[in-house]
Amino acid sequence: MIRYIGKRLLMMVPVLLGVIVIVFTIMYLTPGDPARMMLGAGAPASAVEELRETLGLNDSYFVQLLRYIKNVVFRFDLGQSYASNKPVINEILERFPKTILLATLSVTISVIVGISMGIISATKQYSIFDKIATSIALLGVSMPTFWAGLMAVIIFSVHLRWLPASGSYGWEYWILPSLTLGLSSSATIMRMTRSSLLEVIRQDYIRTARAKGQNERVVIIYHALKNAMIPVITVIGMRFGALLGGSVLIESVFAISGLGKFIIDSISMRDNPVVQGGVLLLALSFSICNLLVDILYGFLDPRIKSQYSISRKRGWRRNAQAQ
Amino acid sequence: MDNVIEIKDLSIQYATDEGIVKAVNHLNLQLARGETLGLVGETGAGKTTTALGIMGLIPDPPGVITGGEILFEGTDLLKLSKQRLRAIRGNKISMIFQDPMTSLNPVVTVGDQIAESIRIHEKLSRAEAALKAKDMLELVGIPGDRYGEYPHQFSGGMKQRVIIAIALSCNPEVILADEPTTALDVTIQAQVLDLISKLKKEKNTSMILITHDLGVVVEICDKVAIMYAGEIVEYGSLEQIYDQTAHPYTKGLFGSIPDIEAKTSRLKPIPGLMPDPSNLPEGCSFEPRCERSCQLCKEENPPLIEIGNGHFVKCHNYGKVGEGEDV
Ligand SMILES: Nc1ncnc2c1ncn2[C@@H]1O[C@H](COP(=O)(O)OP(=O)(O)OP(=O)(O)O)[C@@H](O)[C@H]1O
Numbered sequence: 001m002i003r004y005i006g007k008r009l010l011m012m013v014p015v016l017l018g019v020i021v022i023v024f025t026i027m028y029l030t031p032g033d034p035a036r037m038m039l040g041a042g043a044p045a046s047a048v049e050e051l052r053e054t055l056g057l058n059d060s061y062f063v064q065l066l067r068y069i070k071n072v073v074f075r076f077d078l079g080q081s082y083a084s085n086k087p088v089i090n091e092i093l094e095r096f097p098k099t100i101l102l103a104t105l106s107v108t109i110s111v112i113v114g115i116s117m118g119i120i121s122a123t124k125q126y127s128i129f130d131k132i133a134t135s136i137a138l139l140g141v142s143m144p145t146f147w148a149g150l151m152a153v154i155i156f157s158v159h160l161r162w163l164p165a166s167g168s169y170g171w172e173y174w175i176l177p178s179l180t181l182g183l184s185s186s187a188t189i190m191r192m193t194r195s196s197l198l199e200v201i202r203q204d205y206i207r208t209a210r211a212k213g214q215n216e217r218v219v220i221i222y223h224a225l226k227n228a229m230i231p232v233i234t235v236i237g238m239r240f241g242a243l244l245g246g247s248v249l250i251e252s253v254f255a256i257s258g259l260g261k262f263i264i265d266s267i268s269m270r271d272n273p274v275v276q277g278g279v280l281l282l283a284l285s286f287s288i289c290n291l292l293v294d295i296l297y298g299f300l301d302p303r304i305k306s307q308y309s310i311s312r313k314r315g316w317r318r319n320a321q322a323q
Numbered sequence: 324m325d326n327v328i329e330i331k332d333l334s335i336q337y338a339t340d341e342g343i344v345k346a347v348n349h350l351n352l353q354l355a356r357g358e359t360l361g362l363v364g365e366t367g368a369g370k371t372t373t374a375l376g377i378m379g380l381i382p383d384p385p386g387v388i389t390g391g392e393i394l395f396e397g398t399d400l401l402k403l404s405k406q407r408l409r410a411i412r413g414n415k416i417s418m419i420f421q422d423p424m425t426s427l428n429p430v431v432t433v434g435d436q437i438a439e440s441i442r443i444h445e446k447l448s449r450a451e452a453a454l455k456a457k458d459m460l461e462l463v464g465i466p467g468d469r470y471g472e473y474p475h476q477f478s479g480g481m482k483q484r485v486i487i488a489i490a491l492s493c494n495p496e497v498i499l500a501d502e503p504t505t506a507l508d509v510t511i512q513a514q515v516l517d518l519i520s521k522l523k524k525e526k527n528t529s530m531i532l533i534t535h536d537l538g539v540v541v542e543i544c545d546k547v548a549i550m551y552a553g554e555i556v557e558y559g560s561l562e563q564i565y566d567q568t569a570h571p572y573t574k575g576l577f578g579s580i581p582d583i584e585a586k587t588s589r590l591k592p593i594p595g596l597m598p599d600p601s602n603l604p605e606g607c608s609f610e611p612r613c614e615r616s617c618q619l620c621k622e623e624n625p626p627l628i629e630i631g632n633g634h635f636v637k638c639h640n641y642g643k644v645g646e647g648e649d650v
């Protein structure tokens with residue numbers, strides 16, 4: 001297991017390098033001059049040229065790329081923001097906690113709501129509850145999150161005046177954004193739980209459990225749910241990974257200064273080091289989420305867990321043959 | 324002899340997209356205490372459906388029990404509340420399932436799956452149940468220290484043994500064994516059958532053994548019921564079925580198994596196929612394949628009649644002229 005994790009971590013390196021190269025290339029090819037953006041349209045051409053020289057923007061593509069990779073790999077240095085002149089790493093870490101908080105809160109909400117609704121809906125298939133729940137879920141999947149967020153603000157902040165509309169100055173500021181985000185992704189989780197559970201409930205081993213005289217609640221929670229969770233966990237993991245990159249729209253609607261909004265703003269300002277650093281962090285958190293999900297599979301399903309150690313056994317066999 | 328199980332006029336249907344599948348039709352069956360009844364029939368005859376009906380485990384939807392009674396020690400299981408039925412399932416009546424590969428939960432250890440059924444019906448602590456589950460494992464010939472392993476670490480035969488251990492763990496009065504050996508190779512088959520009959524004798528359990536293997540029937544059954552298209556076509560003691568075979572289908576079944584002693588005679592399979600249970604003929608369901616079919620057979624489904632001490636047959640032509648010649 002530990003070897004498996006180590007191998008997976010090692011496999012992340014080429015992925016992250018690839019991400020660096022791709023993002024760097026895209027930003028390099030995008031029209032627009034960062035120096036010009038920083039100095040403003042009215043600045044003299046000589047000043048712009050001078051700034052380009054100091055930022056190293058006049059070097060060739062390969063020189064710039066290699067310099068960037070060298071700094072990231074050997075010095076963990078993501079460079080400095082063009083806009084603020086502060087280290088990119090500090091700028092990102094300043095905003096990351098808010099993004100993590102929002103992601104954690106909303107994923108927790110969506111897991112609790114989505115899984116429990118999915119269970120009820122699957123066990124009472126075709127009942128009124130199931131029909132209502134699946135319709136709401138369909139609505140939830142097709143409703144744009146930012147629109148739901150705006151509606152929530154209009155209802156709960158403007159009309160009812162229960163909760164603040166924007167900012168992030170205390171716990172009450174987190175309620176609306178995390179509920180909006182959480183409930184909207186609970187729809188996907190609910191649908192996934194429902195269909196996966198319906199599939200599992202038809203299996204022979206569920207019949208075996210019932211044949212023992214086990215009551216229905218235990219059959220579902222103990223026997224069916226663990227088997228049904230694998231696809232659901234995949235969805236949850238991807239959702240969490242994506243939210244760690246920041247939820248641009250919700251952060252904008254609720255004026256939360258998180259990572260998503262920061263990266264988008266930096267793109268429009270051609271703040272290349274920030275964009276590159278941000279995307280790298282996003283790729284990293286996504287890969288880690290993926291790994292965590294795969295490890296979790298192993299805990300849910302002993303068959304998968306035994307596969308994790310197979311590569312090691314094969315290795316043994318190969319060694320034995322070599323000798 | 325008292326009957327532990329008495330099925331009266333049981334009908335079970337599945338509603339599918341292609342139509343209504345009449346899997347079990349007006350079925351009557353008795354199982355006496357301590358007796359082993361062989362339920363024989365080709366694939367799709369409704370054997371598993373009958374057993375699931377007794378367990379109250381017909382998948383619903385699409386399955387519905389449309390009529391009849393299933394008496395267990397005099398009480399109709401179909402009228403019991405879910406809760407009272409659960410107290411019987413796995414405790415008084417238990418089932419050994421047909422497919423060992425899919426009948427065990429892949430994410431729960433085999434030991435826990437046995438202990439679970441013990442803990443449902445007996446007031447034991449977790450540790451006591453685990454101890455008893457270990458004993459059950461050893462009883463079916465698996466070392467007790469494999470308690471903590473998962474089904475995928477077991478061979479097919481061992482899984483079947485685990486399923487048997489689950490079924491026997493609460494000393495049931497009735498075992499429904501649904502082809503407990505078809506998934507196994509011949510040597511293991513014999514072992515498993517020996518095991519079941521040994522355990523059964525020790526505890527004086529009654530058993531319905533579902534199979535399409537007549538050889539197995541001869542070895543361990545007292546009574547035999549031949550099932551065809553959801554109906555019992557012949558029922559009687561082992562001797563009656565083998566020596567005084569009365570129904571043309573039963574005769575056909577014997578004709579289609581190879582006989583080592585009579586090496587010369589070729590295998591004589593029954594021509595044709597069992598009728599589609601969603602579209603059963605009006606008259607006798609075996610009529611289209613029957614050598615002796617007559618006009619009456621086409622028009623009217625024959626009743627099950629008693630032709631000798633506890634020997635029943637469902638055929639219009641029984642006892643008519645010419646009966647003697649093909650016995
Ligand atoms: N869940 C189901 N949905 C629809 N039809 C079903 C279902 N289960 C069984 N049937 C149908 O009911 C009929 C009887 O099936 P059953 O499983 O009882 O046969 P069987 O005698 O046990 O056969 P086998 O020897 O192959 O196990 C078949 O025609 C089958 O197609």
Ligand SMILES: [Mg+2]
Nearest residue numbers: 370371372421
């Ligand atoms: Mg069957």
